Amino acid sequence: MTTLCNSVIFKMHRSKLANTKTDKESDFEIVKRIVNYKEKNLYAIIYDRYADLIYHRCYSFCDTDAEAKDLTQDIFIKAYLKLHTFTENVSFKSWLYTLAYRFCVNYINRNKAKRIEKLSENIDNINELKIEISDENLYSMRVSGLEKALNLITPEDRMILLLKYRDDVAIKELAENLKIGESAVKMRLKRAKYRLVDMYKSNL
Incomplete structure (x- = not known):
């Protein structure tokens, strides 16, 4: 793993790749070259395009800058190892975001000290969901209260809400990335x- 970090991410000479035709290629074209032709140095372009975005997504799941940076590095390592599974059926951005969110959720659930307490109320029964929560309800919430509520719900719930409403990942892409049906995505x-x-409402 250390060798991968050194050779692919942390010791790449990014300046050699800047302002080139390669730098303007699509994510899919770059991933294809990395996977098919073993041009590992091109991963620097992917890293530059998305490192800051992934860092901010990680920061919303943890407490410190250092922790978010560590998660970001781990996610890019995992993404590199899974590049061969990426297909053109979904955008690379949504593929990477989904991988990042799932990684963060698993990280939180593995860390008992940071595990978020789940709601005691069981609402698995569909009869308790008769009241439809519209998107307008979410948009009308005060930012401070919304951020607090997001930090109190389970990481799984936070993941799917942020993917849909902050990152604008379509239902179809969510279904593809999460390996579940579109109806299951809508229910989640x-x-x-x-x-x-x-x-x-309980924290107003």
């Missing part, structure tokens, strides 16, 4: 919105 979103609004 519905339940996550219900829990978010409930948490928001």
Whole structure:
């Protein structure tokens, strides 16, 4: 793993790749060259394009800058190792975001000291979800209260809500990336919105 970090991410001479035709290629074309032709140095371009974005996504799941940076590095290492699984059916950006969010969720769930307490109320019964939570309900929430509520719900709920409403990942792409049906994605979103609004109201 250390060898991979040194050779692919941290010791790459980015300046040699700047202002070239390669730098303007699409994500898919670059990934294809990395996977098919073993041009590992091109991963520097992918890293430059998305490192800051992934860092900020990680920061929303942890407490410190150092922790977010460590998660970012781990995610790019994992993404590199899984590049061969990426297909053109979804955008690389949404593929990487989904991988990052799932990595953060697993990280939180593995770390008992940082595990977020789940709601005691069981709302798995669909009868409790008769009231539809519209997107307008989410957009009308105060930012401070919304951020607090997001930090209190489960990381799984936070992941799917942020993917859908902050990163604008379409239902179809969410289904493809999460390996579940579109109806299952919609149900997860519905339940996550219900829990978010409930948490928001209880902390007003």
